[in-house]
Amino acid sequence: MSNIKLSEWDKRLLEGKEGKAKQIAMQIIVRMAEVQKAKQLIDISQAHIDGCIYTGEASLKFAETLANLKGEVSVPTTLNSISVDQQRWEKQGVDPTFAELANQLAQAYVEMGAKPSFTCSPYQLPDKPKFGEHIAWAESNAVVFANSVIGARTNRYPDFMDICAALTGRAPLSGYHLDEERLGDVLVDLPKLDHVDDSFFPVLGYLVGGKVESQVPVVHGLNYKPTHDDLKAFGAAGATSGAVGMFHIVEVTPEAPTVEEALGHKPPKEHWKVTMEELQNTWRELNTANDQKIDLIAFGNPHFSISECWKLADICRGKRKHPDVNVLITTSRYVYEEARKQGLTDEVERFGATFITDTCWCMIERPVIPEHTQTIMTNSAKYAHYAPGLVDCNVYFGSIEDCVRTAISGKPQVSEPKWLQRNNDT
Amino acid sequence: MDNNNELKDESVEPLNQSKHITGNVIVAGKGEGEVIATDVPLSFWGGYNSETGDIIDHHHPLYGENLTGKVFVLPGGRGSCTGSMVLLQAIYSNNSPGAIILKQIDEIISLGAIVADEIFKMKLPIIALNEPDFALAQKASYIKVNEYGKVFINH
Incomplete structure (x- = not known):
């Protein structure tokens, strides 16, 4: 049926000798390998799972099917941001039914042995991959960072493929795993x-x-x-x-x-x-808003790093945000804890900003984004792109500094950045 | 959509008057519908609502259009890796396009349909065409895909 050269281990998995979950995972990998015209599979040393975002019943059914079949990851595996902040969702007023489903999905992956890292910036974690390592990461921003900045090798693994690679420790030899494709x-x-x-x-x-x-x-x-x-x-x-x-x-x-x-x-x-x-x-x-006021400043898409916490703390030291503006920062528990130890969370919270962990802007809806919010400002082009469709808001885009100035005045402080001004032109 | 007088009963019989082409069958299955075509890739996650079938990406030229039951002709995906899950959800809840025609093989879009097939035994045909055939598909008004991956194009 296929031209893919399978190892003895691959065949064992396909025959179901390592359990039904790994068999399903291997079937999906082989089908994808055929689509990609890969000739063989390779070992991967770690996986990052994006499929823990709740997108409806099907996402949960898929994960629970594998977890109920006693699927267990074969390589160190981290989890992406999930759809709720596990520690704060009640206080944030999130619908308990939705929180329950989102938590069930995360739990299915944790049961299979994935670490509850809950971050879209896994390259900020201590166990990030090294140059030349073959890995299977999903989450588009994590993929591009791993390949380009670290020099690890991963394809843009779709959700579902991430867990299949984690369960089997294998992935098709194709795309960015190959020298010439890089x-x-x-x-x-x-x-x-x-x-x-x-x-x-x-x-x-x-x-x-x-x-x-x-x-x-x-x-x-x-x-x-x-x-x-x-x-x-x-x-x-x-x-x-x-x-x-x-x-x-x-x-x-x-x-x-x-x-x-x-x-x-x-x-x-x-x-x-x-x-x-x-x-x-x-x-x-990227600047789709034309309003006189700002309701929300969104930092941390992808998750804020420790150096961004330093930068933000420096800029807002001794200042206080406008009472009508909410300032929310999403990050991982790991970075939050590091920032807390370094006194940065105190500084940022004194300014009036609030940290959210586990989840990220791509998943956050109302009421975590306060109900009255119409206009958002962000330093993220990614969020500036998605927010109008996801949460029906107008968006201003600017530097961290412009976002803080806006948070203080309550009015958009958006001016064309200096690097864009015409005297720059050659 | 252009009117096509030669087509009396397009939903039952193969489109006899139409040109048929073959492509790279990513997921085999039957599907047909009015064509909705674009030159711009789409992120299904954050760009498409699996419950309504609407394109919600404000930066996409098809913003506001509905894909349910249509044959969606697009060059490929962009953006999020979660596109596969969003497409699976659309298939699972019977809101998906009737078929998807791609120019490049796109792993993220393909996998949603592969998982639907493997886990839920539900089929959304996905075919990748070469460039000239893709250009034909883009200009079509109605497309039918049969279970062998043949694509019948009607202008």
Whole structure:
């Protein structure tokens, strides 16, 4: 039936000798391998599961089917953000029926041996993978970070495939697991830019993702050293407007010491010179609001890092938010605990902001977003894209600093960032 | 949608007047419907409501359109890995498109239909076409996919 060379272990699993759950998982993997035209499967060293987001009865039935069949993960496995904050949902007024279903889904995965890490930024956890490691991660922003910034190797594993890989420890040898698929396709030349701040990378990522779709971009000409937070924002945005699973930034990411190496010593399929106009249009596209007030500031899509907690604490030290504005930050329990030990959560809470753990903006609905909320401001291009469809709000997009200034005044403090201004143009 | 006078009873018989093409069958199954086509990839999670069948991505050209029972012709997916679960939920609750025609193989969209087949024995046909055939499908008004993965296109 198939041209895939299976190992003895793969065959054992397919025959059901390691139990029904692993058999189902292997059947799904083999079908996907056929779709991907993979010739064999490989071992993966860890998995990150995105399927723990509650999307309806079917998601729960799938997970419970595997858990009831005594499925157990074969490799270290982390869990993505879930649909509720397990410690705070009651206080937040979340519907108990929904919370119950969301918790049941998370529990099914925990029963199979996954760690309750509950984060969409698993690369911020202590056991993150290393360069060259084959892994099976789902969650689009985690995938692009693992491939591009860490140099680990994962495909954009769909939900369901993540648990199948975790149960079997196997995945099709295809896509970004292969050297040649990791090479750049599109050479992206940047215009000369000054005064780059943290709002630049999400804008650039959103622009690049929309243009390259699922190809691998090689970003060249950046005269600024991005932080991991910048790279997170860039990747998350590119994996929103497009299907970017891997990018290179020359002299920044580990597989791009030079343009030539990033492209595999071949000419690029496409050479794109980004203009200031394109960046300006993208920035405008992310700002869909035109209101005089702000109801909510949303930080932490993807989950806030410890360095972002430091940055936010520094900016809001000694200040207080406007009483009509809610400021919510989503992060993992792990980062929250680190931030607490370093006194950062106190600082941020004195400003009037509130932390939420376990869940993230992609899953948060009302009433966690207060009922009256019409206008949101965020530093995340990913959330600026999804929020209008998910929670029916208008969105302003800006740097962390602009978000804090807005939170204090209660009115949108949105001005075109300095790096976008015309005198930058060459 | 263009009127097609040659089609008297399009739902029962194969579309005799139509061109038929074959593609890469990702999930086999029967399906047919009016065509809704786009050039822009879609994230099913965050871009599509599995309960109503509506496209909810405000940044997508098909924002507000309904996909239930239609043949959805799109180049591929973008965005979230959770798209597979959202599509599964749509299939599970009988709100899904009648068939999906892709230009590139898309793992996230495909897997939702593969799991529906493996776990729930429910079939949403998904076929990937080469570029010229995909362009034909995009311009079609009605498409029928048979259980062998043949795609009947009517303009």
